Amino acid sequence: MKLVEITLDYPYNGGETFCKQELEIAEKYFDEILLISMSGHIGEGNIRYVPPNAKLINARKARYEASVYLKSFFQLLRIRTIREIVFAKKKLRTKESMPQILKEIFIYYYYANLLKRVFEKEVIEDDDILYSYWMAAPAYYLSIKGKKALKVSRTHRFDCFIEECYQPFRREIIEGLDCIISISEAGKKSIEARLIPFTSCLSEKIKVSRLGIMKKSSATDFGGKSNKYFTILTCSNIHIVKRLDLMIKALEKINIPVNWIHIGDGELGEQIRTQAKVLDSNKYVKYTFKGVLTQQQIYDFYERNHIDLFVNCSDSEGVPVSVMEAISFGIPVIARDVGGNSEIVSSENGILLDKNITPKVLMEAIRSILLLDDDKYINLRKNAVRKYRECFMASENYSNFFEMLISMAKEK
Known part of the structure; x- marks a missing residue:
């Protein structure tokens, strides 16, 4: 055969x-x-x-x-x-x-x-x-x-x-x-x-x-939140459907210290990086565009860095590999209810938002997770890994x- x-x-x-x-x-x-x-x-x-x-x-x-x-x-x-x-x-x-x-x-x-x-x-x-x-x-x-x-x-x-x-x-x-x-x-x-x-x-x-996904290591982070700046990760091509503009508008008004890191690039890369400069005027926000990384480089990044929250803003998805990778490392996720996102993100491991959201709603969701007490937050991380092991190995x-x-x- x-x-x-x-x-x-x-x-x-x-x-x-x-x-x-x-x-x-x-x-x-x-x-x-x-x-x-x-x-x-x-x-x-x-x-x-x-x-x-x-x-x-x-x-x-x-x-x-x-x-x-x-x-x-x-x-x-x-x-x-x-x-x-x-x-x-x-x-x-x-x-x-x-x-x-x-x-x-x-x-x-x-x-x-x-x-x-x-x-x-x-x-x-x-x-x-x-x-x-x-x-x-x-x-x-x-x-x-x-x-x-x-x-x-x-x-x-x-x-x-x-x-x-x-x-x-x-x-x-x-x-x-x-x-x-x-x-x-x-x-x-x-x-x-x-x-x-x-x-x-x-x-x-x-x-x-x-x-x-098939992780090459068993590394999983069940630690609490970062002490100074909360680290938020997005990982996608920079394409119109990925709606990174929504992320920028949400962070523009946030009033808790966050360090936003984006992995990936694409046809709208220059436009989004230019748009992100509005965040320079918000004293609570730091941001970095790391460009394209291989899958192994992404895994290495997860193993070497503590990520507090993963955000997916897309207008359309199947079941995103980026979210699978995030939950496999115990990272809570915020995503919009599009495509198969509801099959991987829930209140047990993050927040599933309505597909028709405003930047303010996204900003409030980010705040709500990052300001959870430690026990509830660590429980989200444990549930994230459990979801990966049950459904996405x-x-x-x-x-x-x-x-x-x-x-x-x-x-x-």
Whole structure:
């Protein structure tokens, strides 16, 4: 039995951080792994972990392939394209414009053509497992591929919360695959409510299998709060959806001593760093932008520093790895009730805020945790670690995931 896993970037570029630890578990369950990356970043930077029993294939011969582009462009003239546009506008009521819809459909055709070329050269047995890491273009290709092998896809955030952004061929993917596996209950419920009614499938086809993290050390901090400045951490790309502007506005009026540290960078980096200068006028606030760190560097930072509070301000999430990392080190969390955040943050280990909050509400939530008496605060830290151990340990979650896939493949 062979695992064929398709990623959008991994092991190239910097995304899909969960893949490494998942593959470390996968190599124990499969004699052979075929890892197919759709990345356009081949040749850029270092290649991340690839199991010793894995064959790595990049589906692209170059970042842009004119012949495949041309073929994909003419496929836009298919009746399938027209049906998808009608479905997107009439049933899903997508807010995207016609050019945006056509662009997404074109990308799906392009990726499908790249994968068709790969699969024509590879031997796929009936007992193999074909696994797309995202319910995106690779999942679409698997859904139309006439193979007896088990065909499954994970789904995370943009690929299951259809109200957030348009993704083509939702019906075809759900009907054509054997199983859709959401990383959160919220994602599962969204698919069941918004997509299943437009298919001939039952909701039993949608399952939940959580992601997780694998700490290399058992370091956990159950200490009390910092003495002089309370240390608050945020960790994310600096992107519009991450709402670091909300954090800045909340700290602008805070009147207790805090040291805000942000890990990460992105397209709005300069804008947010400039906006943060308003905090210079608040004598209670210190702040630092540390830039991009590797996952191991983040773990090292947690082990060497006492963090009092982790804050996630995002407009949209699946189940964020940054929050998993924080609770694994016993750090209380404040997050907005979006995506799967309610499955990891509660009053037991922090504060789950309404998704429609003001900076003042966020500021008051920060104060309420940092001003707790020591016993209640330490209890939050203990509960944070308990939540990690119960729900987000990679070794257990990924073992259960692959055992489920193997069982399904044997039953098919």
